[in-house]
Amino acid sequence: xxxxxxxxxxxxxxxxxxxxxxxxxxxxxxxxxxxxxxxxxxxxxxxxxxxxxxxxxxxxxxxxxxxxxxxxxxxxxxxxxxxxxxxxxxxxxxxxxxxxxxxxxxxxxxxxxxxxxxxxxxxxxxxxxxxxxxxxxxxxxxxxxxxxxxxxxxxxxxxxxxxxxxxxxxxxxxxxxxxxxxxxxxxxxxxxxxxxxxxxxxxxxxxxxxxxxxxxxxxxxxxxxxxxxxxxxxxxxxxxxxxxxxxxxxxxxxxxxxxxxxxxxxxxxxxxxxxxxxxxxxxxxxxxxxxxxxxxxxxxxxxxxxxxxxxxxxxxxxxxxxxxxxxxxxxxxxxxxxxxxxxxxxxxxxxxxxxxxxxxxxxxxxxxxxxxxxxxxxxxxxxxxxxxxxxxxxxxxxxxxxxxxxxxxxxxxxxxxxxxxxxxxxxxxxxxxxxxxxxxxxxxxxxxxxxxxxxxxxxxxxxxxxxxxxxxxxxxxxxxxxxxxxxxxxxxxxxxxxxxxxxxxxxxxxxxxxxxxxxxxxxxxxxxxxxxxxxxxxxxxxxxxxxxxxxxxxxxxxxxxxxxxxxxxxxxxxxxxxxxxxxxxxxxxxxxxxxxxxxxxxxxxxxxxxxxxxxxxxxxxxxxxxxxxxxxxxxxxxx
Amino acid sequence: xxxxxxxxxxxxxxxxxxxxxxxxxxxxxxxxxxxxxxxxxxxxxxxxxxxxxxxxxxxxxxxxxxxxxxxxxxxxxxxxxxxxxxxxxxxxxxxxxxxxxxxxxxxxxxxxxxxxxxxxxxxxxxxxxxxxxxxxxxxxxxxxxxxxxxxxxxxxxxxxxxxxxxxxxxxxxxxxxxxxxxxxxxxxxxxxxxxxxxxxxxxxxxxxxxxxxxxxxxxxxxxxxxxxxxxxxxxxxxxxxxxxxxxxxxxxxxxxxxxxxxxxxxxxxxxxxxxxxxxxxxxxxxxxxxxxxxxxxxxxxxxxxxxxxxxxx
Numbered sequence: 001x002x003x004x005x006x007x008x009x010x011x012x013x014x015x016x017x018x019x020x021x022x023x024x025x026x027x028x029x030x031x032x033x034x035x036x037x038x039x040x041x042x043x044x045x046x047x048x049x050x051x052x053x054x055x056x057x058x059x060x061x062x063x064x065x066x067x068x069x070x071x072x073x074x075x076x077x078x079x080x081x082x083x084x085x086x087x088x089x090x091x092x093x094x095x096x097x098x099x100x101x102x103x104x105x106x107x108x109x110x111x112x113x114x115x116x117x118x119x120x121x122x123x124x125x126x127x128x129x130x131x132x133x134x135x136x137x138x139x140x141x142x143x144x145x146x147x148x149x150x151x152x153x154x155x156x157x158x159x160x161x162x163x164x165x166x167x168x169x170x171x172x173x174x175x176x177x178x179x180x181x182x183x184x185x186x187x188x189x190x191x192x193x194x195x196x197x198x199x200x201x202x203x204x205x206x207x208x209x210x211x212x213x214x215x216x217x218x219x220x221x222x223x224x225x226x227x228x229x230x231x232x233x234x235x236x237x238x239x240x241x242x243x244x245x246x247x248x249x250x251x252x253x254x255x256x257x258x259x260x261x262x263x264x265x266x267x268x269x270x271x272x273x274x275x276x277x278x279x280x281x282x283x284x285x286x287x288x289x290x291x292x293x294x295x296x297x298x299x300x301x302x303x304x305x306x307x308x309x310x311x312x313x314x315x316x317x318x319x320x321x322x323x324x325x326x327x328x329x330x331x332x333x334x335x336x337x338x339x340x341x342x343x344x345x346x347x348x349x350x351x352x353x354x355x356x357x358x359x360x361x362x363x364x365x366x367x368x369x370x371x372x373x374x375x376x377x378x379x380x381x382x383x384x385x386x387x388x389x390x391x392x393x394x395x396x397x398x399x400x401x402x403x404x405x406x407x408x409x410x411x412x413x414x415x416x417x418x419x420x421x422x423x424x425x426x427x428x429x430x431x432x433x434x435x436x437x438x439x440x441x442x443x444x445x446x447x448x449x450x451x452x453x454x455x456x457x458x459x460x461x462x463x464x465x466x467x468x469x470x471x472x473x474x475x476x477x478x479x480x481x482x483x484x485x486x487x488x489x490x491x492x493x494x495x496x497x498x499x500x501x502x503x504x505x506x507x508x509x510x511x512x513x514x515x516x517x518x519x520x521x522x523x524x525x526x527x528x529x530x531x532x533x534x535x536x537x538x539x540x541x542x543x544x545x546x547x548x549x550x551x552x553x554x555x556x557x558x559x560x561x562x563x564x565x566x567x568x569x570x571x572x573x574x575x576x577x578x579x580x581x582x583x584x585x586x587x588x589x590x591x592x593x594x595x596x597x598x599x600x601x602x603x604x605x606x607x608x609x610x611x612x613x614x615x616x617x618x619x620x621x622x623x624x625x626x627x628x629x630x631x632x633x634x635x636x637x638x639x
Numbered sequence: 640x641x642x643x644x645x646x647x648x649x650x651x652x653x654x655x656x657x658x659x660x661x662x663x664x665x666x667x668x669x670x671x672x673x674x675x676x677x678x679x680x681x682x683x684x685x686x687x688x689x690x691x692x693x694x695x696x697x698x699x700x701x702x703x704x705x706x707x708x709x710x711x712x713x714x715x716x717x718x719x720x721x722x723x724x725x726x727x728x729x730x731x732x733x734x735x736x737x738x739x740x741x742x743x744x745x746x747x748x749x750x751x752x753x754x755x756x757x758x759x760x761x762x763x764x765x766x767x768x769x770x771x772x773x774x775x776x777x778x779x780x781x782x783x784x785x786x787x788x789x790x791x792x793x794x795x796x797x798x799x800x801x802x803x804x805x806x807x808x809x810x811x812x813x814x815x816x817x818x819x820x821x822x823x824x825x826x827x828x829x830x831x832x833x834x835x836x837x838x839x840x841x842x843x844x845x846x847x848x849x850x851x852x853x854x855x856x857x858x859x860x861x862x863x864x865x866x867x868x869x870x871x872x873x874x875x876x877x878x879x880x881x882x883x884x885x886x887x888x889x890x891x892x893x894x895x896x897x898x899x900x901x902x903x904x905x906x907x908x909x910x911x912x913x914x915x916x917x918x919x920x921x922x923x924x925x926x927x928x929x930x931x932x933x934x935x936x937x938x939x940x941x942x943x944x945x946x947x948x949x950x951x952x
Binding site for chain 1: 640641642643645646647649653745746747749750751752777779854857858859860862864865866867868869872880883884885886891894895898901902904905906907908909911912913914917918920921931935
């Protein structure tokens, strides 16, 4: 009879476990399906217990290569090849000189490796001429066939295969025609001895003819001729200039930008990494995804398939990057479809959002997040689903939520507040996570610096806007020399905020006097003490203790006739002149933009943590009158 | 499946909390609110020591002792100054909030990159079966290290249950149980009930603090607010366990607390897995607990009726 009771307990457990498993049934298929969706015939996975060794060559250290390399390693990892664990790699580059390409490939050929991964078109040509002992897999090449890889994608040289990426020529020309009003003539410049450019321009010429646009061509044999050639091109009355991935032209890219800017001719290119150098836009290729794609080719060859049997593929996942600042300068308005360039649409993303507690801050962030998803053109139900979890302030539920999230498949996991990201980052390591509403992510243990952080996550810090505050105070009180704040040594956030404020103050030539307070009773004394040290304004940092004693500090400030500036917006109602507080709505907006970068192919590891872009400013006109302070219009006009 | 394993693991860790609550509420009939403070106190002490480089096992042990100290204070306040148990608990719980802030030096200590007891389990798993290996369990992909983690927690909790059971069978343990049952009788036998209460509440809070320290290591951080709501969950676990394993003997009640805690986590997991409106999470959980509480009674009645009808026939 007694045993029966214990059995009852176990039965109850089994029964609930069964319900849970039945609810979880879809995951059983889902996860394996996702894997197969990503790629994967069984021959692609790493054979357990085997160690692989590959060689990797590239033209020069540059952004495009870095992205492709990241993609290759991520792709290999998903297939079970983990760098420095069961696969090692020797890599070498040619320092950007054609002449070095043959020697490095010769050297690679004599190494004890399983295959050579070759990136860039000229490197393909060089590798084909010298590599005799190893199979070759190439990537990051516009025109592998023109480089000598073979007659067609299926009929190619037996020791080579890989992924070619012919640039989206027609899309580029369409983009130019649709974005720039009244385009009749498009100018272009390339080196006629570069096989890849000749092919690309040839295709472009044909397409332009078919849509009634004139393509004005000019060539340059070496980098010295580029400047002259581009100047000549601009003289020939062109409405826009298109430069494709021509190596010669790109080595003199700054010259091209200069001439185009002087002549106010919009410049459109095919390499997204150069947009910020002064192009109007780029219609380019996601090299990360190309690299990821290449990984499956590497895997197949590593597992013994002959390159001869693997067709070459043309794989292009385009990305459009716009330089909106420059567009404004030129008075160009991009069509909506490019502004919210939606490769993101139609993917039916699965997002989830985890809150720790219901609070105005987390609710505002959620509003911002939802609004921004809508603003970038994604429709809930069609393009994405967003599942929201809320631990309702309970830490054990938070852990259960972390478990529930980790057992499902997501494209992006969003979190608000510090405990949430801490428990989720511990549990989930294979899905990108974007956090927001975290005061100081470094103190939360998420990284060593904003650039160097945990690989699978990135996010938004809602640390106060100290620089904005210092600027505000300087403009409100001309000639101000000293400011003051109370801080709480017992709260690490407070100490860190105090340090941040001090650094910013010194940057703008102000002296910060800070006095510690450990308890509510000490706050009033501390406030008096600062007031007597000759400060000209309180810039009170926001920590738990002084936030709850704000009223008493403000009272002291009024008694000593010292204006008080706050980092908490509600203190403007208590008498502060103005407050600069981080806007949590924008914390959600910014998180979405980060997620967008991840979805477009950037690894979260390469996206630094960022501060919220907007802070909300609130001013108190009565207090301004009382202290006889004038704020510049730009402050008072805002809400 | 990963959700099931994870939930059981959390359930087992929080079973320590349920055992602590069981001691104060059931053995002593002492409604001890200190729990919410001492849970965080354990987490804070453990985390602060681990960050300072102390061996995580030692840190957990010290957390246990820290919790005992907190409990002893509650017991003292109650017995010495004749303060109502609820109020004594509230006093200590409130004070512990500040103590915790001081122990941690800030409101939140991350342990994401520290070596904890669970890092050891991870390393052990990597040593036995390789890092990041997955295995197929009934068709679900499950990380091997999660299984080791579960096994580790299971063994740990079972050992603590055994220790507790053994302790309550000793003379002093029996005296403690008797204090809760009938203090006049046990006082007549010459036992100082006050010291029994102090010791009992200390032991209770030791377990609770240990649960806090373990949870902090499991989730990778300690937060000053993590104790909020814990006592209610612990109590709910104990009561669910009692309802299901309907027996008053010591071993069964202890087992009931563990079963209740795990069952409770499973119920929360189901509510989460069903993907209901997040605002409804707590009401659904409450509903589940309600069902778990009344179901055994209903089934018993039904069985009795069946027995009767067969007897008539």
